[in-house]
Amino acid sequence: METGMDVGMGMSMGTEMDMDMGMGMDNFWLPTTEARRSFSPGEAPSQVMNWYMTGNTVGRNGSENGQPHARSRAGPVEASAHDVLSPTRNMFRPTSQGTTPTTTLSESPSDSSGPSFPQRSVEVAETTPGGGSDDSSPQHAAVAENTIDNQLSVPQPSNWPAEFSLEFRQGYSNQLVGLSCESDPFLLRHYRFNAQGTYHMLRLDFRKVVDDVKSQDPSGPTAPTSQSNSSTDNDPIQFMMCDETIWADDIKATERLLSGDGTEAADMALLNKVVNPDLGARLLKLYSRFVHPRYPVLSLSDLRRIPESDCSLSLPIGIRSAVYALAAPFSFLDDELSVSKGYGDVPTEDLWAIAHRSFQRAGCLSHISLLQLCLLLLQMPPQNFVVAEPSKFWALSCSAVAIAENLGVNMEPTGWRLPREEIMLRRRLWWLTYVAHTWHALVYGRPSHLNDANWFVSKLTEDDFERGEGEDLDSRRSILQQIPICLAQFDLGLVAADVLKEFYSIRAHWESPTLNSLLSRAQPLRARIESWRQTLPLLSTRISELSEDDFDNGAALRLSHLTLEIMIFRALLRPLAYDAESVPERCQEPISTIFENCYICASVATEIVSSLRSKHFASFWPHYTRFQLCYVSTFILLNLAQSATKEMALRNKALLDKWRDTLRIQARAWPLARLAAMRLDAIFWKGVSSVIHGAGPDSPAVLLLNEPSSRESGDGRRT
The missing domain is CATH 1.25.40 (Serine Threonine Protein Phosphatase 5, Tetratricopeptide repeat)
Structure with missing residues (x-):
């Protein structure tokens, strides 16, 4: 049976279920009558879920023209939970559906639409462009000190035996399970840890370093301790303890990229050996059609320069190599490569090794191509798809932010004396860096290295994308089709x-x-x-x-x-x-x-x-x-x-x-x-x-x- 779920308020659902959430004239939450009625699993598809209110102005105050306005940080949250959930209480005026609030050059895109932090026992009135706030401001620092330091009582240090050290187990790496990590520290608090605070799995253990009031003492009674309506009572803090053999393939890949003389001439010779001109042309065509439209890191002129054999550090050989490597998974869509693949795959291991060595060399200089290569490397598939990447991948994501800041890509270039194509590229590169780093921070459970006070590049429009002039029909159609998708991303x-x-x-x-x-x-x-x-x-x-x-x-x-x-x-x-x-x-x-x-x-x-x-x-x-x-x-x-x-x-x-x-x-x-x-x-x-x-x-x-x-x-x- 084809399924379809519409979750709009007041709409009869029948038995269809669509894998869609949303929709149109919805209120923010379920109506009270539906919410109070329990239902069986079989009824779930037909339930009415009011996920959203109609076209909210995404959390902005008063004026919608981006002009400065006052915002106060209040003390304790006084509104009841029912008021917060109400579709008519505590909400801003709706805006037309199908449009997004505009952001002016005087405001941070992130801050303009973000809700203010509810503070405790402190009221600070501030006027900022577009309602944004600078986390590093003295006022904010004072508020943070008042709200955090007063809540957190630092315990006296204790002296545990050496076997409790995170570095004690030979052959195991450790890394913090961050708040946003997919492993979820608030789920891990339910795990049955042993007396040493460890939950053993196959080649992956979880180690808690503090007990919390919602967790159970393994050596004590089985009943959980009393609960509270607060998430800050001895927060769960755990570490992943990873058997380092799971990264054997990554270590081998690192050794491989460090092997040889490491010169650009040697890598150029290797690249020309493993990718002949005909294969390179076919891979470039596949990249232009299937990768570039969804991930426009390169300009079309960059793509046209790739077949040239005299790559310089301004367009390092690593870009050419990474492009070939990213195109390789699509070789089955090329008539000739789909046949030749039966006799030998494109040597992507060599291609990625060349790209990494090129990145190290290019890092000695400062060109836009360095950021482009870094963003391409961030799309490198894992050595083993059942294993999470080692920590160096997060470091590479942070490097992309640092490179972008060094090149001034974090600044609005629209009025600069630069060619139009370069302005378009710089703007795209910032947003590609922003999105990639944000998602990596979220999935790895790490703090973002992006500070809203230290960047401004206005939101992209369709004019920031090349339309594929001069490309073949399939590539141009794909480029045009993906532009609105990229903007939504x-x-x-x-x-x-x-x-x-x-x-x-x-x-x-x-x-x-x-x-x-x-x-x-x-x-x-x-x-x-x-x-x-x-x-x-x-x-x-x-x-x-x-x-x-x-x-x-x-x-x-x-x-x-x-x-x-x-x-x-x-x-x-x-x-x-x-x-x-x-x-x-x-x-x-x-x-x-x-x-x-x-x-x-x-x-x-x-x-x-x-x-x-x-x-x-x-x-x-x-x-x-x-x-x-x-x-x-x-x-x-x-x-x-x-x-x-x-x-x-x-x-x-x-x-x-x-x-x-x-x-x-x-x-x-x-x-x-x-x-x-x-x-x-x-x-x-x-x-x-x-x-x-x-x-x-x-x-x-x-x-x-x-x-x-x-x-x-x-x-x-x-x-």
Whole structure:
């Protein structure tokens, strides 16, 4: 049965389910009558989910012309949760759908649409262009000191035995599980850690370095400690302990790129040896058609210069090599290469090694091509698709920001005395850097190195893209088709940056511990997402009504959009850990509405991924896509752990099983799904009950998994 989910308020749903969230004349949340009524898993597709309010002005105050206006930072959040959820209370005036608020040169695009931080016991009135704020200002610093330092009491240092050192285990690397990491520290607090604070898995362990009030002492009683409605009571702090053998392929690749004499002449000879002129021309054509339109790092004149054999440091050989490597996965779409591939693949290992060596040489100088090469390297596929990249990849993302700042790409070049093509390129490069770094910061759980006070490049328009003049018909059609997709990607990147800042920075986390304050931040962000969805028909139309091409073009954007929805809801779930004494409260407004929307959000994500086919897998996907899929897994597990009733636990467990089947099937044909599939399989291998152990023995989820039928299906514990 073809499915379709329309989640608009007041619209009859029938039994169709579309993998779409949204839509048009929706209110922000479920109406109270729907939210209070529980429903079975089979009814989920027909529920009305009012995710958004109509065309909100994305969190801006008063004047809409970008003029300075006053904004006050109030003390404690006084509005009730019901008021925050209300579609008519605490909301700004709507704007027309299909348009986005304009940003003037006097304001930061990010700050112009972001909600202000709710502060405690401090009122600071400020006037800033466009409502933006400078985090480094004295006023802000004073507020931060008042709100954070007064909450945080630093414990006295203790002296633990040497075996508790993070560096004690030979052959294991350690890295912090950040707040926004796909592993989710608030889900990890439910894991059954041993007496040493370690949860063992295969080649990957989790180590907690502090206990928190919502976690259970492994050596103590099995019942969880008392809960609170605050997310800052001894926050969970864990580290990933990774068996370094999982990165053996990365180490070999690093040794390979360091081998040889490392000169540009030697790399040029190697490149000409592994890619002859005919092969190079075919790969360049594939890149121009399938990669460049979705990732316009290079100008068309750059692409035309690539076949030249006299590459210089101003257009380093690494760009040519990286272009060939990124085009190689599409060789099956070339008549000749699809045949010759049966006798030998394009040697991408050599090509990426050449690109990395070229990047090191080019770093001695300063050209736009250095940033271009860095952004191309950020799209390098992993050595092993079931393993997360080593930490050097995050360092490369930070390098892109540093290079862009060094070149002045973070500044608006429109009025500069430069050729028009160079101005267009510089503007595109900044936004490509901004979006890539923001998403990498989010999926790796790291603080963004972008400071809104230190950049301004106005939002891109269609005039910032070359139209493909002089290219073949297929390439030109692809370029024109992808321009609005790229613009939507950049706009969504601004929302992603504010989700990271509002919920997953250390400061924001400490300043918004209660459900009320979290809701006040979530409301304008989710309204911005709905406003963004209305900018393109392929984002707001039911998938069942989209053409094959439209679904293919919008698939990556839809997955990114869903990831941000998950990140917002994940933050809202922090203060809602299961507590038997508060079950009646969990079944009423507004908490019941949050649980309902979390379930539907995860259901939509499952349906979208299950709708992807081989044609979609063959498209160019952002590098961070494979981590976005992991978010769905941990989000469903968190919903299961925090289920307030047995009915909720049953439907979340059923959804988890469906998602696992989806990942297993898709991972066979889609390498980007293998990391998420492997990690979820590992959880089932250990036993789902050990992952939600911290919810407590009387929680509906633990009781469900302890039933004989669950144990027989492999959901029980494994030691």
